[in-house]
């Protein structure tokens with residue numbers, strides 16, 4: 001394949017595109033070098049049947065040309081392309097391949113849904129795609145059409161892949177270049193489930209640089225290449241990484257599928273352990289809580305079991321009470337106590353029954369177990385100090401994970417450093433690689449790695465609870 005020629009056709013067609021349609025149809029065409037890389041990926045592994053190729057959203061046909069160049073013995077090609085401006089380029093590029101081909105200048109979603117529903121049309125052994133990227137509104141006709149074949153998704157690119165999956169023969173292979181948002185976004189969960197129900201991931205390619213895959217189109221979207229095999233259970237996934245300017249300098253790592261998709265993960269997140277490895281090489285992620293001599297427990301007081309002992313308004317009782325902090329008592333990291341809340345109390349009665357659940361006041365780090373949707377970070381930590389609640393004992397509710405030392409407070413500098421570290425975006429990114437769920441469990445924190453005591457203390461010296469995200473991140477980054 002003449003890469004320079006096909007790239008010049010792509011760039012020429014690019015100048016002809018209607019700027020409005022460019023966004024409407026998600027027209028960011030694949031550079032020939034990336035297309036060849038994808039086609040090589042698609043050509044690896046055997047398919048017993050006579051190969052036939054699908055390219056949906058074919059553009060000027062770069063991916064089709066690359067696939068025909070790399071896959072031996074392709075018998076026929078089928079393409080879909082909605083934009084008539086592409087037609088002359090697509091037709092001449094495809095004709096030049098000298099194989100039987102059928103191009104539908106129509107809507108792939110409509111046609112594919114019909115073919116799936118009515119069991120008509122072709123089923124494929126190979127598919128290569130760079131699908132359009134565009135949000136699908138919840139009431140749109142696309143959404144309804146897709147739903148009619150069991151596809152629930154929010155973007156054209158995942159709709160294209162899901163339909164492609166349903167149009168593949170058993171053992172068929174798909175290679176697609178797509179934004180990586182589907183790997184962990186909650187909205188993409190039904191798509192991930194469908195994909196993993198029908199296919200195994202056998203390869204993933206990550207681009208180191210965010211910028212250059214579609215540099216001719218100024219696209220900043222972070223893309224990955226995914227390779228799927230339909231109806232086969234594959235125990236290993238090869239993850240390759242490159243700087244997108246240089247697709248020849250590639251690092252390959254093989255992982256167990258169970259490291260990429262964790263069993264029983266209700267979200268079916270797709271994780272990149274190679275990134276976790278990179279994170280782990282950082283000084284910030286070296287020691288477990290156990291190494292640091294710190295314990296983590298869920299708060300021992302379960303409020304709904306103690307309803308009759310909960311005190312909302314401190315004026316309501318003369319009996320001895322113990323302060324019970326909740327997230328609303330922390331405003332931008334600073335404690336406001338007591339504070340009325342329609343749902344949560346300020347304190348709990350000091351009863352004999354609960355005496356073992358009250359801990360002496362001191363420096364503790366409280367981490368929310370359940371973060372709200374509005375929260376930018378998954379891990380949200382607050383610092384409690386001996387003066388926060390003017391009480392010698394504290395009651396920690398079960399919605400908290402509490403960092404402590406044998407049910408007593410921590411050293412001040414360590415507690416302050418931990419609060420700073422845990423509230424950083426570095427930790428949030430790290431956490432997302434490891435944890436599939438939105439909750440933060442004590443086990444997650446036990447499995448997580450932290451900086452050394454010295455680093456935590458040094459962070460603690462610079463940190464104060466009223467700091468904003470940028471300030472916290474710049475402290476943590478300065479210790480990287």
Ligand SMILES: C[S@@+](CC[C@H](N)C(=O)[O-])C[C@H]1O[C@@H](n2cnc3c(N)ncnc32)[C@H](O)[C@@H]1O
Nearest residue numbers: 025028029030057058059081082107108130132
């Ligand atoms: C991201 S571009 C990729 C083009 C080409 N596959 C490539 O890699 O260079 C997506 C293509 O899908 C086409 N497209 C968008 N919506 C479509 C639809 N509903 N049916 C068929 N083609 C569509 C666009 O016109 C565009 O050419």
